[in-house]
Amino acid sequence: MAILIRGARLIDPGRMDRTGDVLIDNGRIAAVQDAYTHPAHLEGLEVIAADGLWLTPGLIDLHVHFREPGQEHKETIHSGSRAAAAGGFTAVCTMPNTNPVNDDPAVTALILSKAKEAGLVRVYPVAAISKGLKGEQLVDFGELKTAGAIGVSDDGRPVMNSQLMRRALEYAAGFGLMVISHSEDLDLAEGGAMNEGAVATRMGLGGIPNAAESVMVARDIALAGLTGASVHIAHVSTRESVAAIRRGKEEGIAVTAETAPHYLFLTDTAVEDYNTNAKMNPPLRSNQDREAIRQALADGTLDAIATDHAPHSIMEKEVEFDRAANGILGLETSLPLGLKLVREGVLSIETLIERMATAPARILGLETGIRVGLPADVTLIDPKKEFTVQADIFHSKSRNTPFEGWTLQGRAVLTVMGGRITYRG
């Protein structure tokens, strides 16, 4: 089946920003022209009128938790894939903290086969660094790479042992696997349920200081410098981490980093009233941090927006704040929130798409764009479409969002992955 998208503004960061027609055929982009006149041989051609809409390379989320295997009551690879497609995503990286942990080629294979079955989004599994995420024994990176892992991380937990982290960076580099750092000093974070500061003190909740993150960010950049390997810092939440990443980049160290939409919009005051849907790790920080994160995303110190999509059921969230699970949904609100940043003047639309599609692809070593011959992974956005966030109608199995009730403008109305329509809004 062929698809012709007519009259959209084509935004391919760094390469193109123009109005035109895009023909998709055989899973690939077959033509990019001012005005395409379709030849007779394209039977069953679906023509999509896209005047006033924006066509971008398919969005890529470097950091999601799809919970399968093990916690299918929160999300499955199928429901997560539906949420991703509905959010405009054509590819995601799934974190290894499933049950069993993705530290074994059989788990990687299972994830890939479920993803293929769902067929809605490209799933790139991230395998564990250490067996069982216990921080004791290196996983067989070579076997996992062969099984289809794109990178390694102990996400959900940090690698506390610096020697293990050093070896993981060296060993992964040999296999061409990316290493993702969940940067958290567990001793500094111990007993904490939210950001350390006045709000935590007033609420009587244990605080997690900024330094719990930034000391580990600094450590992992130092280890990347030591080993010559590259490291990717996950979910950056503090201004001190931003400063460390900026310095590392200036020194020529191969460090990349992502932040999440919630760190761009919310601060620790969102936790007031003990709102467990504002509980995540790292926690929501101060306004000063939020401003620094916005600035760093704009200037490229932070390369990408990743959601850290972390579904939890009511059982994990409708409890006392201290006992509530960390994490919130992200896939179905990330693009609209990104577009809000554009409207607020923080980023240009081109930079936003760069941070949500082009940069993630570069970090993963994938080719992406709106160019003839490339796989047809594209997202069609209606920048005007206004809607109210309603977790009830999310495609995800879970409902844990702090953005419930927000009125946002702009969202994906069509997602195409490998030439197939995976979402139609």
Add this chain to the structure above:
Amino acid sequence: MPLENKDILDMASLSVPEINLILDTAESMREISERPIKKVPALRGKTVVLFFYEPSTRTRLSFDIAAKRLSADSIALTASMSSLEKGETLLDTAKNIEAMRPDVVVLRHAYSGAPHFLASRIKASVINAGDGTHAHPSQALLDMLTIRQHKGRLEGLKVAIVGDITHSRVARSNTVGLTKMGAQIVLAGPPTMMPKGIETLGARVARNVEEALSDADVIMMLRIQKERQKRFTMASEREYSRHFGLNRQRVALAKKDVVIMHPGPINRGIEIAADVADGPYSIILDQVTNGVAVRMALLYLVLGGGRHGDSD
């Protein structure tokens, strides 16, 4: 004048007129406790559930006596009696409590915010009897009543609170409440026990204990909870008592008519020297007596007592 909310969750949600109303009501309740027959029928037919997830004999007993003196039926549930250990969640508990149709639930819980959680899910009034390190409003109110009894006022007093502020819901509630009533709060203790941003509650943090105590009208010593000091917040007890404890030399820095308080139970010889705890400035036992009066007032007021038209 009724109370604004159905619940008593923390001092931040009580207004100055409400605090005055509670303290004035407690004064008249204290009078009941001094009668030969210490019982009035005010809350006859009302059910008060005392739900204590954390052991606290003193506070529970105080609420229990308060309920009985007002002729309410009180039922005590403790964590061991409840289904907590079988993995029942607070949400399940809320539903079960609701099914019993109580009028008031007095909740003590180890986690901050648990009373807020319960209050938004049940129709009955919730009185927070201490949640985590967040709030302990009935303790703050009884402290305020005790201070008012001895000083005749709260406004303009200098109140020093000394000890482990980080882990103290009593310090937080007293800071919020007393600041609201026009007192000046000065906090002191080891820097490892001083939480970030505590000044935003209205308190000043002193550089050392001596500075906090100088010219104080009221000294409030906090219990040092050894079991809470797991994360390197404390050196030895001996060192603590020497640098941060209250002894006679330090009492002398305060005003001549200073009063000394402690929420109990006391570690004699650690945060407070025995001769000070039992000495002439100590009003610790008045705090206990006032505890019952304040809790009677709270039960009475959350059940609509004192409202226009139904108080007589």
